Each structure stands twice: as structure tokens, then as C-alpha cells.
Amino acid sequence: MDLDHALKYEKPLRLDDGLDNKKPKERYELWERNNRLSLLLIQQKITRSIRGAIPKCETAKEYLEALDKQFNPMEMCGSIMLELCVIRLISIGGVRQHIIKMRDLASQLKSFEMEPTEQFLVQLILNSLLAQYEAFKVSYNTHNEKWLVDELLFMCVQEESRLLISVLKEVSLMRILLACGIGGWDISPLKESEV
Structure with missing residues (x-):
């Protein structure tokens, strides 16, 4: 066909x-x-x-x-650039899709001969991450080695897993504290299935 x-x-x-x-x-x-x-x-x-x-x-x-x-091609280029610069990760979970979307937006700029460099895209991605990734950003900036977008994607997914585990631990700890009545709260203990 x-x-x-x-x-x-x-x-x-x-x-x-x-x-x-x-x-x-x-x-x-x-x-x-x-x-x-x-x-x-x-x-x-x-x-x-x-x-x-x-x-x-x-x-x-x-x-x-x-x-x-x-559609004016330069209008499209401007809107793609604007989205690439203002896009932000909105929650822990989904960092892979977020980075892939940013890489896709950057690749769309190729047709306008305005493709950002690899390092510029890495910085845009780092700037778009949540505050929970601050330690990760500092770690990247203190290293002499610069990552490619693929390496950053891999590292961000690992960091996201670490962040999710720490959030789950905090939630579990809060449930235990609430179940014990610590803090003056008068609540009945949680059932085993809820902990």
C-alpha cells in the first residue's frame, strides 16, 4: 500500500x-x-x-x-521552545515519561534547525525536576563528568525509586505513630490490613 x-x-x-x-x-x-x-x-x-x-x-x-x-512554522517553533522551557515534573512518579517528553520536544526543534545541545537539554531537564530532587541536582553539579540525556534518564529513574521508597517509609512510620497514639491524638489503632 x-x-x-x-x-x-x-x-x-x-x-x-x-x-x-x-x-x-x-x-x-x-x-x-x-x-x-x-x-x-x-x-x-x-x-x-x-x-x-x-x-x-x-x-x-x-x-x-x-x-x-x-500555521506559521516560527509560531510553532516558539510554542515548542516555550513548552520545553516551562514544563515541570508535577509529582514523584513519571520522571521517565517527563524526560522522554522533553527529549521529544527538543527533537521537534530539529525541523526548525534550532535543536538544543545535549548539555543544554540536560540542564533544562534538571531545572524541571521537583524540589525533592535537589540533592540529586547538587550531586550532578559537583561531579566533573557530564551526562547525556540517556544517562540522566537512567539516574533520574533510580532517584525516583529511592524517593518513592522513602515516602513509603515515612507514611508507614506516620501510621505506626498514629496507631500508638503518639502526639496526644486519640485514635483507635489501625487494623493489621491497613498498616
Whole structure:
């Protein structure tokens, strides 16, 4: 299946002259099928809000041209850069997805010839981490060795695991203290299944 067939070639003429000439008819049907599939695929990958702003088009090529008219490439570049600079990790858990998203945003800048360097991206990622990662950031900054994004990803996932374990220990300790009535609270002991 050649989905870009409708983008590469112009729409062939449809011959309905009643002649038994199958070649042009097959060519037209192939182009029509590929155009329909290309149009559906493009529309499926575009968010609903953007889809509504694009006028109805008969061909995939016309649809892509209408999309180009709607968006200024430099506006897109600016919004990608802004998101890359202001994105923050919002909770412990999900640091892998957070770093992958930042790496994806940085790679989108390649098409605008504005790809950040590896070390700049590492610093952006470190700056986007929560306050719980401060000791980790200090440790990175005191080392002479600079990490690549892949190494930072691995280290952040390890740090996240350590942070999650410490949070779980704190929660367990608080439950034990509350169950013992320490602090003047008058609460009934927790059931074994809750501890």
C-alpha cells in the first residue's frame, strides 16, 4: 500500500467512456483509494480542535496545504521552545515519561534547525525536576563528568525509586505513630490490613 501515492501524483482523469480500457480505470481507483486513506490518516493524527479549523478538502494534498496556511512554522517553533522551557515534573512518579517528553520536544526543534545541545537539554531537564530532587541536582553539579540525556534518564529513574521508597517509609512510620497514639491524638489503632 502506497499511502503517499495521492501526494506524489496528481489525480488522474476518470474515464467513463464505456470503453473496455482497464488501465486508466485501475489507476484512478488506486489513486482514489490511497487519497481517501491518506486523508483519513492525516485527520486522525490531528487534534479535534485543529481539525475543526481546517476547511473540508477533497484531496490529502489540498488538506496539507490548508494546514500549512493555518500555521506559521516560527509560531510553532516558539510554542515548542516555550513548552520545553516551562514544563515541570508535577509529582514523584513519571520522571521517565517527563524526560522522554522533553527529549521529544527538543527533537521537534530539529525541523526548525534550532535543536538544543545535549548539555543544554540536560540542564533544562534538571531545572524541571521537583524540589525533592535537589540533592540529586547538587550531586550532578559537583561531579566533573557530564551526562547525556540517556544517562540522566537512567539516574533520574533510580532517584525516583529511592524517593518513592522513602515516602513509603515515612507514611508507614506516620501510621505506626498514629496507631500508638503518639502526639496526644486519640485514635483507635489501625487494623493489621491497613498498616
